Amino acid sequence: MKTSAPSLFSAALAIARKDLAAEFRSRELISAMLVFAMLVILIFNFALELDVGVRQSVTAGVLWTTFAFAGTLGLNRSMAVEKDRGCMDGLLLAPVDRSAIFFGKALSNLAFMLLVEAIVLPLYALLYNETRVFKLEFLGVLALGSIGYIAVGTLLSAMSAQTRTRDVLLPILLFPVAVPVLLASVKASGGIIAGLPFEEILVPLNLLIVYDVIFVAVSFMIFDFIVEE
Amino acid sequence: MDTINTDGYMIAGYVVTFASMGLYLLSLYLRKRNLQRDLETYQALNDEK
């Protein structure tokens, strides 16, 4: 019987693929995130009285707040699946670098987050007749923001899952360190909706990229310290 | 331009500063005292054994 230890990339893909297959069957995570996201938007609608004048300036903020909250829900659930039945040990037992586990979980978390965004965005556009959210630049910022948010979120969810307070702790840990990625995304995508010239959104965009690079790299490197004993 | 009278704010600021530092020092002291008491109790327990 022949085996050859899989590369970091193929192990990560296997984990992401496993998560997607399980989610495709149970649909627990996505449906929870979606329902939650829609409720948040509904509440914003009345709380902020999203009429035409207000909408232009707050669309980016409303969407990002919604995605951030829904994101923590998904991150918590995705890590609980590994933790509750000890499956994390199963992953740790595989002959792959521990970074592969981080990479794999981050990939599936990102997929869930992007999927939720892909459903919420058209709904928002439909409800508020706001087609500017489909601008290519807007979608690009959405992807960049999600990457940074999910990278830190995956790392911190692995941490909070091992504490006594568990689910409650994740947003408390995540939001203060994710402030840059959320605010830069809001600033950049708000600028795009307002039709500002590209130079004006370049600064937040650069900061977003800087954050992504730093935090993807650092999370990747220090994940080992979170799972060892 | 006239100088505004803001003495009250100044006093409030210094009160807050020294109160915070004082409280912190107090908490350090109390924690230390309690730990030393614990230590003595446990050591006495150890000696009995």
Next chain:
Amino acid sequence: MIEVKKLVKRFGLKTVLKGLDFSAQAGEFVALLGPNGAGKTTFLRILSSLSRPTLGSVRVAGYSLPDESAKVRARLGVVSHQPLLYPDLTAEENLQFYARMYGVVNRAARVAEILDMVGLEKRRRDLVGAFSRGMQQRLAIGRAVLHDPEAILFDEPYTGLDQDASEMLDGVLRSVAAQGRAVVMTSHDLVRAESLATRFDVLTRGAIVASALRDDFQNSNLMDFYKKALAA
């Protein structure tokens, strides 16, 4: 196959393992006996590279831990008291996933072979979440031997199983052990251990305090041996 010298493990200020020496050769089936909290699970977690040794040397299949942990993991199968399976995946998908993680060549054939071995061929398309505890545990053993490991660790594999399931598990365990592997099993069920193991080690207070071969025993004095070892 497994070579442990002067192993110390501390959790914070608590010392769980205190200079433990242990070895197991290929073909040996070692039952690790001892009361709860003696450090059996901790010991197996260190052997399986889930936990780092504080001091001492640990070698598994010729590689040392924790420096060559990936190589050790490739040659080691582990069954814990949790099945390490995903309830929302089918039996087949679970094995497929782990086969990918271990880089098993010719995946489909190997997965079919394993399902056949643990007697779950007919249930391969059923969700693991719907399996009984005994079926899950059999599948967990299948998962652990997917990559044909040189050494296998069982941590209380009988936890939560009824009589029938235990007997079925006995069969699977025997067939797994009979292939020249080194097997280490923790258990506090002396009867089960006695029928399977070739050697009995007693682990208590962080060290191995006694060791005996099956051949050393005339019938049924394992209990005496165990009690004497604990009392010493």
Next chain:
Amino acid sequence: MQSKPIALTVLDVLSVIGIGAATYFALVFAPTEAVMGNVQRVFYFHVGTAWVGMVGFVLAAVAGVVFLITKDLKWDRLEFAAVEVSAMFFFITIALGSIWARPAWNTWWTWDPRLTTAAVTELVYIAYFMLRAGIEDPEKRARFGAVYALLGGLSAPVTFMVIRLFRTIHPVVIGNQSAAAQGGFDMESGMLIAMFVAIGAFTILFVDLIWHRVRLAKLEATVEEIKLKNSI
């Protein structure tokens, strides 16, 4: 119990003298600011505490990294001491900023980049304490704390740069005067002296408090150890 080092006693005395001097320089020596009046005198302590709060944050991140590499719990104690002491100082910074903002900008709170970054940092500190409170094992607590201190340390500068994009009315006290800043003032030489005296005094006090806090943590560890010995 380790006896108190002479250097620490010297540092205690220096801290008291330093803070006394800083208070004198701030309240008496420095000239009254022409527009804002006496409230401007909180500025010296505002800068002093903000400085040590920032230093403490960087120190915590660095100590965290050193801990992750060396696994020596003394670095964890330094990290925790740095976070606790800076959290206290940052609280003063924020409170003083708020007190200054009221007469200067006619509001208790403004979403100014520096003030907001300080507030976000304070939230990171609080999250840090909550994280540590939720973990039993001291070694794991230290590891997770170090990771979080590092993440917080890395995100703080980016937070500052991002919030600066939104708006500022914070006066730039050294360097170019920003047109957008209101309530700024030109620093006279007496004010500069008072500011540097405050920075110096708070730095001494900061080192002194951290030292005390580290000693307290050592004492905690000792008690913990004896407690454990007793329970066995």
